[in-house]
Amino acid sequence: MLPQVLLHHGLFPTAPSQPHMAVSVELLSFYQALFERSCDAINALASALKTHYSRRGLGYAIQWYDILQVQIEHRVEEAVQNSRNRVATLHSQTEDYTSTLSTLHRGRCAPILIQRCPACFAGTMFGKPTAEGGDIHTATDGNFHHRHRRAAGDCPHFYDPTYFLPKEYIDHIGHHIEAQCKRPAKSPVLLVPDEAIDQCETACEAADGKKQKVAMDSFDDTGIMALICRHDISLFFANIDSPGEQQKYSVALLEHLFLLIPPHATVVALYDVGCVLARSLSKYNILPSSIVSHLRLATTAMHAYGHEWACQLVDNPWMCIGLGLSDGEGTKRLWSRFVRLIGVERSSLAAAIGSEMQSDLGDWIQRHLKCGINDQGTAAQEVLDQCELSIKDLESEWSQQRSSQLSVCACKCFQLILNTL
Known part of the structure; x- marks a missing residue:
């Protein structure tokens, strides 16, 4: 009963049972907001308040307070999802299918995706061909600034992170890729000639998975790989524990995404070396054929101009029908938001930034409608009119x-x- 009594009086215990100290809930909320903006470690605030709290007590309180916040979020999302299920059931019972939707298929994405970006994943009709832009646009990229020093060790296990894929899963994908690449390669018919892709692979640093970008002796995690939606909202991350940006990370992220979307949904994924990854998927059975047939890989807009011209003709998003304003550079904008996490990293901060970006989703759409579709569309129409x-x-x-x-x-x-x- 003691923890309930303390909470009733606005105090949060440093342990769920037999606590030796309690901390003001207002202070914990203030620290959480402060950490999201400045990433100050717990002992920094504890030192400033050492006349009132001990460092150890405040750290424990922060830990359990964070766990409670996660549990509350899960309960709220569970209640919201139950309501979504009831509404979807009533809607499916009363809906009148029209001939205009005859080529699409009904389905629903996993609740975790709807929670992260309702604009991308809350729809119920899927099956738009990838040649026409597909249903879902994503982008993936690696960052080698967010690394973990080996000597620091690991903290106690609090909870399972919902943003980061397990290391075991990624390693399994890596072993599968190695095994498939040892088998005889297929001879797929590619739009981009092999000679052009070879030049792209040679020129692009990201395509070299063996190039050491971080001292492996000092770091056990050398970076992170992100998968985002077209609205720049982070979906999932993978810890990079190899010298370079190997294909297993992007493949694992994409495969995990396909496990959470309807089987008829199509995905366009933009990557700095999308042409190289696309060739690997075509030559070897790295991904199931059901995924490969629903996946379209392209290069990011800025990196596309470093690729061969033949590659640009096929994979540059500005030359692909149906991609609109999707440029794949949202990962760079995400790294800009994450820059304050380089000094001290915690996976729960990915959730904080993701929640912030989701809250700004309406402004994001409004800004792109005005500056993108309206302004750029008007300028493009003027050029077309002059062509006669x-x-x-x-x-x-x-x-x-x-x-x-x-x-x-x-x-x-x-x-x-x-x-x-």
Whole structure:
């Protein structure tokens, strides 16, 4: 009964039973907000308040308070999900299917995805072809600034992080990729010639999974890999524990995403070396065919200009039908938000930043509708009007130019010209 009595009086115990100290709930809330903005460690605040609290007592209180917050969030989400299920049941009983939706399939994404970005995952109709933009747009990228020093050790296990994939799962994907790559490769028909992808792989640092970017002797986790939606909201993370950015991290993140969406849903994933990863998935049975057929890989907008021209014609998001304003650079904007976490890292802060970005989702959509669709659309229409050619004629000319420049001969000639410059 003692913890309940303390909570009734606005105090939070340092242990769930037989606590030796209690801390003001207002102080704990203040510290949590302070940590999300400045990432000060617990002992920094404890030192400032050492005349009132001991460092150890405040640390325990923060730990249990954080666990309680997570439990409350789970209970609230469970209640919200029960309401969603009831509404969906009533809706499916009364809905009249129309012929315009005959090519789509009904389904629902996992509650955890709906919670993180309702704009991407709260829909119920899926099956739009990836050639037309797909249903869901994502982006993935690695960051080697967020590393963990080996000598620091691990803290006691509080709770299972909902954002980070387990190391065992990622290692399993890595062993599967190694086993598949030892088998005879298939000869897929790719739009981008192998010669062009070889040049992209040589030029792009992210494609070299063996290049050591961090001293492995000093760090056990050398970075993190993120998967975000088109609204720059983080979905899942993977700890990088290898010298470079190996394919197992992006493959694990994408496979985990497909486990949480309807089987007919299609996904477009943008990655700095999307062309290299796409070729690996086509040559080896790294992912199930049911996933590969519903997945479209492309390069991020900024990195696309460092790729071969043949690769840009197929994988540059500005040249792909249906991708709209999705550029795949949201991971860079996410790293900008995470910069304050480099000094001290905790997985629960991913949830805090994700919640903040979800709260800003309405402003994000409004800003892109105005600055993106409205302003850029108007400018593009003015250029089209000056061409004095129909959209159909322009599409025909572009299709012919694209087909010509995607040939193996054109790729070799283009590379020969570059070598002579």
